[in-house]
Amino acid sequence: MSACVWGGMDIQFFIELFFGGLTRGSIYALIALGYTLVYGIIGLINFAHGEVYMLGAFTALLVAGVLGVYGFPAGGILVVAALAAVVWCAAYGYTLEKVAYKPLRGAPRLSPLISAIGMSIFLQNYVLLAQTSDFVPFPNLLPPMDFLEYIDYVMGPSDFLILLVSTIAMVSLSLFIRFTRMGKAMRATAQNRKMALLLGINADRIISLTFIIGSALAALGGVLIASHMGQVNFGIGFLAGLKAFTAAVLGGIGSIPGAMVGGLVLGLAESFTTGYFSGNYEDMLAFGILILILVFRPDGILGKATVEKV
Amino acid sequence: MQRMLRAAFAALWFMILTLPVLGISLNTVEHSVVWRWDRILGLGAGIFALAMLWDWCFARKAAGRPVLPLPGGFGLGFALEALRSRPGLRRCALAVLAVVMLLMPVAGSFYQTNIMISALLYVMLALGLNIVVGLAGQLVLGYVAFYAIGAYAYGLLNQFLGWGFWACLPVGGLLAVLFGFGLGFPVLRLRGDYLAIVTLGFGEIVRLTLQNWTSVTGGPRGISDIPRPGLFGVSMDIAASTTYIYYLVLVAVVITIVVISRLKNSRVGLALQALREDEIACEAMGVDITRVKLSAFALGSCWAGFAGVIFAAKTTYINPSSFTFMESAMILSMVVLGGMGSIVGVVIAAFILILAPEYLRAFSDYRMLLFGAIMVVMMLFRPQGLISGERRRYHISALHGQGGRP
Numbered sequence: 201m202s203a204c205v206w207g208g209m210d211i212q213f214f215i216e217l218f219f220g221g222l223t224r225g226s227i228y229a230l231i232a233l234g235y236t237l238v239y240g241i242i243g244l245i246n247f248a249h250g251e252v253y254m255l256g257a258f259t260a261l262l263v264a265g266v267l268g269v270y271g272f273p274a275g276g277i278l279v280v281a282a283l284a285a286v287v288w289c290a291a292y293g294y295t296l297e298k299v300a301y302k303p304l305r306g307a308p309r310l311s312p313l314i315s316a317i318g319m320s321i322f323l324q325n326y327v328l329l330a331q332t333s334d335f336v337p338f339p340n341l342l343p344p345m346d347f348l349e350y351i352d353y354v355m356g357p358s359d360f361l362i363l364l365v366s367t368i369a370m371v372s373l374s375l376f377i378r379f380t381r382m383g384k385a386m387r388a389t390a391q392n393r394k395m396a397l398l399l400g401i402n403a404d405r406i407i408s409l410t411f412i413i414g415s416a417l418a419a420l421g422g423v424l425i426a427s428h429m430g431q432v433n434f435g436i437g438f439l440a441g442l443k444a445f446t447a448a449v450l451g452g453i454g455s456i457p458g459a460m461v462g463g464l465v466l467g468l469a470e471s472f473t474t475g476y477f478s479g480n481y482e483d484m485l486a487f488g489i490l491i492l493i494l495v496f497r498p499d500g501i502l503g504k505a506t507v508e509k510v
Numbered sequence: 511m512q513r514m515l516r517a518a519f520a521a522l523w524f525m526i527l528t529l530p531v532l533g534i535s536l537n538t539v540e541h542s543v544v545w546r547w548d549r550i551l552g553l554g555a556g557i558f559a560l561a562m563l564w565d566w567c568f569a570r571k572a573a574g575r576p577v578l579p580l581p582g583g584f585g586l587g588f589a590l591e592a593l594r595s596r597p598g599l600r601r602c603a604l605a606v607l608a609v610v611m612l613l614m615p616v617a618g619s620f621y622q623t624n625i626m627i628s629a630l631l632y633v634m635l636a637l638g639l640n641i642v643v644g645l646a647g648q649l650v651l652g653y654v655a656f657y658a659i660g661a662y663a664y665g666l667l668n669q670f671l672g673w674g675f676w677a678c679l680p681v682g683g684l685l686a687v688l689f690g691f692g693l694g695f696p697v698l699r700l701r702g703d704y705l706a707i708v709t710l711g712f713g714e715i716v717r718l719t720l721q722n723w724t725s726v727t728g729g730p731r732g733i734s735d736i737p738r739p740g741l742f743g744v745s746m747d748i749a750a751s752t753t754y755i756y757y758l759v760l761v762a763v764v765i766t767i768v769v770i771s772r773l774k775n776s777r778v779g780l781a782l783q784a785l786r787e788d789e790i791a792c793e794a795m796g797v798d799i800t801r802v803k804l805s806a807f808a809l810g811s812c813w814a815g816f817a818g819v820i821f822a823a824k825t826t827y828i829n830p831s832s833f834t835f836m837e838s839a840m841i842l843s844m845v846v847l848g849g850m851g852s853i854v855g856v857v858i859a860a861f862i863l864i865l866a867p868e869y870l871r872a873f874s875d876y877r878m879l880l881f882g883a884i885m886v887v888m889m890l891f892r893p894q895g896l897i898s899g900e901r902r903r904y905h906i907s908a909l910h911g912q913g914g915r916p
Contacts, residue, residue, distance in 0.1 A: 245703050258531055265536040269543045284530070291527050300886050303568070309702050310649050311889045314846060317651070318885025321839055325879040330532040330549075337538065438835070442714075445707065480722045487711040487718075494708050495696045 217475040218468065223359045223428070225467020226366035230421035231444030232451070232459035233373065234293075234414025240390040240454035241410050242305070247316035248296060249418060250441015251323035252289050254434065256419030257426035258327055260285040261338050268339065278341040278427065285419045293415025294408055302404075320438070327434040335433045338426040358428040369420055370460055373413070377456060382409060390454070439483065446490040452500030461501060517561035524557040525550050567891055611760060615753040623756050627824055629864040630759040631817050636844040636860040637766050637853065638813030643842065644850035645779060646806035647786025649706040651838055652693075652713020656686040656811035658833035660818020662720060665733035665828050675739035679819050686815025687808045689716075694807035698800055713838055721830040732829025739823050755824050762820065766813055771853055773809070782806055783851070836878065843881045846888050849895020859896060 231253050238246045264281040272280070300319045304312040342357040355363075377383040388396040389406045397403050425440070426432050443466065451462025466486060474482050493500065532553060535544040593600045615623045639653045660682035667673040667681065697708050720727045727733070738751045739758060746754060773779045781802045784792040793799050822828050840863070848859030863881065867874040888895065 245707065255531065262530045262534045262536055265538070266534060266543050269536075269541060288527070288530060295523070295527060300890075303890050307889070307893065310647070310706075311893055313649065313703050313706060314842070315886045315889040317839060318843070318882045318889070320882070321836070321878055322882030322886065325876075325882060327531055329875065329879060330528075442710070449707075481718075484715055484718045484722075487715045490711045491696070491708050491715075494700060494704050498700070498704060 213475065217471045219355055219359065220475075221468035221471030222464065223362045223467070224471060225447075225464035226362055226370075227421045227425050227440075227463075228444045228447040228466050229460045229463025230366050230369060230417045230424075231440060232448040232463045233370070233456065234418045235445050235448040236451075236453055236456060236459040237386075237410045237414045239448070240456075241386065241393075241407055242301070243309075244301060244312050244316065245445065246296075246301075246411075246414070247313065247441070248300075248319040248323055249414065250437035250439075250444065251320050252292055252296070252415045252437070253418040253422040253425075253440055253444075254327065254432075254437030255292055255323065256285040256289045256415075256422030257338070257432045257436065258331065258336075258422075258434075259288045259419070260423040260426060261336060261432050264339055264341060274341065275343060278423075281341070282420065282423045285423050286416045289415045289419030289422070290412040293411040293418075296415075297408060297411040302407075320441075324434055324437065331434065333434060335431045338430050338432050340427070340430065342427060358424075362424045362428060365420065365424060369417060373417070374456065382406075386410060442490075443483075443486045446486050446493075448500075449490060449498075450493055450500055452502040455500070455502045458500055458502035465501070513562060513565050516565065517558050520561035520564075521554045521558040525554045528553055571891065615756045620749055620752060623752050625865065625868050627752070627756050627759050629861055630756075630763050631821055631824075632841065632844065632864050633763050633857050633860040634759070634766050634813055634817045635841050636848070636856045637763075637770055638810050638817070639841050640845050640848075640851065640853070640856050641770065641773070641782070641813075642806050642810035643845050644852070644856070645774065645786065646782040646803070646810075647702075647850075648803065648806060649702055649709075650807075650810070651706050651710035651835070651842070652716070653709075653810070653814060653841055654833045654835070654837040655713040655716040656689060656814035657818040657821065657837070658716055658720060658830070659686050659689050660815035661822040661828045661833075662727060662733070662818075663815070664819040664822040665736050666726065668736055669733060675737065675819070675823050679816060682819035683812045683815040686811040686818070690807040690811030691804060693811075694804045698803055710835065710838075713833075713835060717830050717833050720833070728829075730829060730831070732827060733822075734827045736822050736826045736828065738826060752824075755820070759820055759824075762816060767853060767857070774851075774853075778802070778805055786851075839885075840878075840881055843885050845895075846885050847896060849898045852895060852897045855895050855897030 231249065234249050234252070235246060238244060238249070260281040263284040264277050267277045267280060268274075296319060300315045301312050304315055342361065345357045345360060377386060385396070385401045385406050386409065388399070388401055389403050393403050396406075421440075425436075444463070447462035447466045448459050449462070450466055451458030451460065466489065469489070470482055470485055473485050529550060533546050533550045535546055537544070593603060614626055618626070635653070635657060639650065642648050642650050642653070663682040663685045664673075664675065664678040667678050673681075693709065693712050697705055700708060721730055723729070738746075739755065774783075781792070781797045782805075784795065784797055785799065785802050785806070789799065792802075821832075844860045844863055845856055847863065848855035848857070863884075867877040873880075
C-alpha cells in the first residue's frame with residue numbers, strides 16, 4: 201500500500217472525526233445555551249437542566265410510540281413528537297423555575313444550587329419510577345435521504361438533521377435575542393436586573409421566558425440525540441448536562457456565542473481524542489477541561505473578566 | 511376559596527405536565543399503549559393537597575413565622591430544650607443511648623447489625639462533609655471521591671503489598687487528606703458554585719480512573735476478597751467479625767463526634783465559620799483564607815478516607831459503582847436535612863435517611879426521589895435544617911455588668 205493511499209485514508213478518517221465532532225458539539229451547544237441563558241440572568245447553575253434534556257428525549261419517544269400505535273402517517277411522527285417534546289419541556293422548565301428557584305431569589309447563593317441538585321435527582325427518579333430503568337430503544341423515524349449517498353461515510357441522515365436543526369435553532373435564537381423586544385429585555389435583565397425593573401421590564405416574566413427557551417432548546421437536543429443514538433435512558437441527562445455545562449464554561453458562561461463555540465470545541469476535542477487515542481477516557485477529557493478552565497480561565501474563551509465587588 | 515382555585519389549577523397543570531412520562535405506558539413488543547389514568551388522577555389529587563399546603567407554608571413564611579415548626583413540633587423541641595438546660599438529664603440520656611448502641615449487636619440480628627454499620631458509616635461521612643459544607647460553607651459535590659480513595663487504598667495495599675487493616679487505616683486517611691490538599695490548592699480561588707462543579711468533576715474523574723485503569727484497580731470488576739479487620743490474630747466467623755466491625759465503627763463515630771465538637775469552637779473552627787459567613791470580611795479580619803480552606807478540605811476528606819477503609823473491610827468487595835455522584839448527593843442531603851453545622855442534626859438525619867428506607871420496605875423505591883425532594887423542600891422552607899447549628903454567643907460584660915459567656 202502506497203503512502204498516498206495512507207494519506208488519503210488519513211484525511212478521510214480526519215473528516216469523519218471532524219463531522220462526528222460537529223454533530224456532537226452542536227448537541228452540547230444546544231444544551232449549553234440553556235445553562236448560559238439562565239446563568240446570565242439569575243446567576244444560577246441550573247443543575248437540573250440536563251434532566252430537562254432527558255425528559256425531552258423521553259417525551260418524544262412516548263409521543264412517537266403513541267402516534268405509531270394509532271397509525272399516524274410515518275412522515276409526520278418525528279415532527280409532531282419533537283414539537284410535543286419542545287412544548288412539554290418548556291412547561292417543565294417553567295414549572296421548575298416557579299417551584300424550586302423563584303422562592304429562593306435573594307437567598308444565599310448556595311441555596312438555589314442545592315435546590316437545583318435536589319430537583320435533578322428528583323426528576324431522574326421520577327422518570328425511573330414512572331417509566332423504566334432500562335435503556336429504551338428509540339424508533340428510527342428519519343426519512344431516507346438519498347442526497348447524502350456520496351458522503352454517507354461522514355454523515356448519516358441523523359447527523360445531517362442534527363446539524364441542520366441546531367444551526368437553525370441557534371441562528372434564530374441569536375436573531376431573537378438581538379432584534380426582538382423580548383430579546384432586548386432579556387439582555388437588559390442580564391446586564392442589570394434592578395435597572396431593568398426600573399425601566400418597566402417585568403423581570404419575573406423574563407426569567408420565566410429564559411427558562412422556557414433554554415428548556416425548549418434542551419428538548420430539541422434530547423430528541424435529536426435520541427434519534428441519533430437510537431436509545432434513551434433515565435440517566436442520560438447527568439453526563440450530557442455536565443458536558444454541556446463544560447461547554448458553556450469553556451465558551452464563557454453567560455455569553456451566547458460562547459456557548460455555541462464552547463459546544464463545538466468540546467465536541468471536536470472529544471471526537472478527535474476518541475479517534476486518535478482511546479475512547480476510554482472520553483468522559484474524563486470533558487471533566488479535565490472543565491476543571492482546567494475553571495481554575496485557569498474561569499471567564500472562558502469569549503467571556504468577559506468579572507471582578508467580584510464587595 | 512381562592513386558595514382552592516389556585517390549588518385546583520396547579521393540580522390540572524401538573525396533570526397535563528406529567529401526562530406523557532407518567533401517563534403513557536408503552537409496550538414496544540406488542541405495539542400497544544396503556545393510558546395510566548389512575549396514576550394521573552392520583553397525582554392530581556396529591557398535587558391539589560400539596561398545593562394547599564404549599565400556599566399555607568408560603569403564607570406563614572411571608573408572615574415571618576417558621577414554616578416547619580420543628581423542632582418545636584412532635585415534642586422534639588421540648589425534649590431538646592430540656593436536654594440543653596439540664597445537664598443531669600443530658601447525661602442520663604447519653605448513658606441510655608450509649609447502652610442501647612452497645613447492646614445493639616447482642617440484641618439485634620445479624621441483618622440489623624449490618625444495617626447499623628452502614629448507618630454509622632454514613633454518620634461518619636455526613637459529619638466529615640459537615641466540616642466542609644456546614645462549617646466552612648464550601649459546597650463539595652465530589653465528597654465520595656475521598657471515600658473511594660480510602661476504600662481503594664486498603665483494597666490495593668492489601669492486594670499488592672499484603673498490608674492489614676490497622677496499617678491501612680491511617681494510610682487511607684492520610685491519602686484522602688493528600689488528595690484533599692491536591693484538590694484544595696487549585697480550587698482556592700473559586701467561588702461557591704464553581705467550586706461545587708469542580709469538585710463534582712473531580713469526583714467523577716476519580717471514579718472514571720478507578721473504572722478504566724483496569725491493570726491496577728481491576729476496572730469495573732473491582733477488588734474482591736478484602737480481609738476483614740483482625741483482632742490480635744483471633745480468628746472469627748462472619749457474625750463475630752460483623753459485631754467486631756460494628757464496635758469499631760461505633761468507636762470511630764464517637765471519636766468523630768468528639769473531635770468535631772471540640773473543633774467547632776476552636777481557633778480553626780471559628781475561622782471556618784467566619785469563612786462561611788463572609789469570605790471577604792473574613793480575609794479582612796486577618797484570617798489566612800488559604801490555610802483555612804485547605805484545612806477544611808483536609809479535615810473533611812480525612813474522615814471520608816477512614817470511612818472508606820472501614821467500608822472496604824466491611825463489604826470485603828469494592829467496585830467503582832459504589833462511588834457514584836448519587837452517593838455524594840445522598841451524603842449532602844443528610845447534611846442539608848440535619849442542619850449545616852449542627853452535629854446532632856446531621857447524626858439524626860443520617861440515621862433517618864439510612865434506616866427509614868431499610869425498615870419501611872414499601873418506601874425504599876422512592877428513596878432517591880425523596881432525597882431530591884428533601885433537598886428542595888429544606889432549602890425552601892427550613893434552610894437551617896432540622897436542628898440548626900448553634901452559634902456561640904458573647905455578651906459584652908461591661909454592658910451587663912456580669913460574666914462573659916452565658
